[in-house]
Amino acid sequence: MVQVSFHGAMASIGCSSVLVDTGGEKILMDYGTKVQEIPPLFPIPVQGKVDAIIISHAHLDHVGAIPIFSTKKNNCPIFSQGVTKPLSRLLWLDSIKISREEGVELPFSRNDVEATLDSFVPVNFRSPFKVHNTKATLFDAGHIPGSALTYLDAGGKKILYTGDYKTTDTKLVKGADLKLPEVDVMVTESTYSDREHPDRKLQEKELVRTVRDTLSRDGVALISGFAVGRIDELLLVLDSNGIDYPLYVDGMAKKAITIINQHKNLLKDPKSLDKALEKAQYVADHKMRKKIIKQPGVILSTGGMLQGGPIVWYIQKLFDKKNCSLTMSGFQVEGTPGKTLLETGRYINKDIDLEVHMDVKKLNFSSHASRDDLFEFIKHVNPEKIFCVHGEHTEDFARELNEQGFDATAPLANNRIFNL
Numbered sequence: 001m002v003q004v005s006f007h008g009a010m011a012s013i014g015c016s017s018v019l020v021d022t023g024g025e026k027i028l029m030d031y032g033t034k035v036q037e038i039p040p041l042f043p044i045p046v047q048g049k050v051d052a053i054i055i056s057h058a059h060l061d062h063v064g065a066i067p068i069f070s071t072k073k074n075n076c077p078i079f080s081q082g083v084t085k086p087l088s089r090l091l092w093l094d095s096i097k098i099s100r101e102e103g104v105e106l107p108f109s110r111n112d113v114e115a116t117l118d119s120f121v122p123v124n125f126r127s128p129f130k131v132h133n134t135k136a137t138l139f140d141a142g143h144i145p146g147s148a149l150t151y152l153d154a155g156g157k158k159i160l161y162t163g164d165y166k167t168t169d170t171k172l173v174k175g176a177d178l179k180l181p182e183v184d185v186m187v188t189e190s191t192y193s194d195r196e197h198p199d200r201k202l203q204e205k206e207l208v209r210t211v212r213d214t215l216s217r218d219g220v221a222l223i224s225g226f227a228v229g230r231i232d233e234l235l236l237v238l239d240s241n242g243i244d245y246p247l248y249v250d251g252m253a254k255k256a257i258t259i260i261n262q263h264k265n266l267l268k269d270p271k272s273l274d275k276a277l278e279k280a281q282y283v284a285d286h287k288m289r290k291k292i293i294k295q296p297g298v299i300l301s302t303g304g305m306l307q308g309g310p311i312v313w314y315i316q317k318l319f320d321k322k323n324c325s326l327t328m329s330g331f332q333v334e335g336t337p338g339k340t341l342l343e344t345g346r347y348i349n350k351d352i353d354l355e356v357h358m359d360v361k362k363l364n365f366s367s368h369a370s371r372d373d374l375f376e377f378i379k380h381v382n383p384e385k386i387f388c389v390h391g392e393h394t395e396d397f398a399r400e401l402n403e404q405g406f407d408a409t410a411p412l413a414n415n416r417i418f419n420l
C-alpha cells in the first residue's frame with residue numbers, strides 16, 4: 001500500500017513537504033520553512049529515515065529545512081535540477097546569517113549545510129532516475145529557473161507533485177512543460193486558487209511608467225523583489241522597455257542572478273540576462289549605496305516583503321522624499337512590513353516606524369499559476385485524485401474541484417496521512 005503524508009503547507013503557504021511511502025522506500029518531496037515567522041517555522045518531523053529527497057525548486061518554503069536531515073545523519077541522495085543546488089546553498093547560508101542577526105539559532109549549522117550539499121544528485125528535466133523500485137522524472141514547472149514538477153511511478157501509483165508552477169511564459173523562463181505522462185494522484189499548489197492575476201502587460205507598463213515618472217522628478221525608483229527569480233525578471237522587463245538610466249542591483253539577488261546566468265539553458269532567452277546586465281551595476285558596498293541614492297536612478301533590491309536586506313536601509317534614507325518611489329513587485333504576506341505599509345502608509349519593521357511620503361505601490365509579477373491556469377492545468381492532467389496544498393484557501397479550492405467532478409481533498413494537520 002502506497003501512503004502519502006503531508007508535513008506542511010496544509011491550508012497555508014510555508015513548510016512545503018510531502019512524504020511518499022511505498023512500503024519499500026520513503027521519498028520526501030521538499031522540506032521547507034516558513035520564514036515570515038521569527039524564528040522560522042519548520043515542517044512536521046519525519047519518523048525514521050528517508051531514502052531520498054527530491055527538491056522542486058530553490059525557495060525557502062520548499063528547501064529551508066532540508067539540512068535537518070544531515071544533523072540526524074540521514075544523508076540520503078537529494079535529487080534536483082542542477083541550478084537548485086547552488087541556489088539552495090545561497091538561501092541556507094543566508095538564513096543562518098539572518099537568524100543569528102535576529103538572535104535565534106537554526107537547528108543546523110554551516111557544516112550541516114556543507115554535508116547536505118555533498119548529497120546532491122543533479123538531474124535533467126525529462127531524464128528518469130530510480131530510487132530503489134520507484135521511477136522518478138522531473139519536468140519543467142515554469143516557476144523559476146530549475147523549478148520542477150516531480151513525477152513518481154511508485155508501487156503502481158503515478159503521482160505528480162507540482163511544487164510551485166506557472167503555465168504561461170514570463171520574460172525569464174518558459175511556462176511549465178505540459179507534455180506529461182498519465183497521472184493517478186496529483187498534489188497541486190493552490191497559491192492563487194481564489195484570484196486572477198492582473199494583466200501582465202499592464203503590470204509591466206505600470207512599472208515602466210512609475211520608473212519614468214520618478215526619474216522625471218529626479219527621484220530614485222526603488223523596486224523590491226525576491227532574490228531568486230524575481231529581481232532578474234524585473235531586470236528583463238526594464239531592459240525590454242528601454243530603461244537606460246543608471247540601474248543598480250543590491251542584496252542577495254546579485255549572487256542569485258550570477259548563479260542563474262551560469263545556467264543559461266534554463267532561461268527562455270539564454271542571452272537575455274547578459275544583455276540586461278550590460279546596463280546594470282551591482283552595488284558593491286555601503287559607500288556605493290550612499291552615493292547612488294543622491295542621484296536619479298533605479299535600484300532593484302531584496303527583500304521582497306521589506307522585512308530584511310538592503311531595501312530596509314534604502315527606505316530609511318528615502319522615506320520622506322516625495323520625488324522617490326517604492327514599488328513592491330509581488331504578493332505581501334499578512335503581518336509583513338510590506339503589507340503594513342500598503343495598509344497604513346507607515347513603514348513599521350522592528351524598532352523602525354516611519355511615515356512614508358514616497359510614491360508607494362504594489363504590482364503583481366507573480367511566478368505562480370493564476371486561478372484560471374490552476375483549473376486549466378488540473379483539467380489537462382486529469383488525475384483520479386487531487387490533494388490541494390500551498391494556499392490559504394485550499395479547502396474552498398478542493399470543494400470547487402469536487403463540484404467540477406474531481407475527487408479533491410485539502411489535507412489538514414489532523415488529517416494528513418492517506419492510503420492511495
Ligand SMILES: [Zn+2]
Pocket residue numbers: 057059143164
Ligand atoms: Zn516558489
Ligand SMILES: [Zn+2]
Pocket residue numbers: 016059061062164390
Ligand atoms: Zn512555494
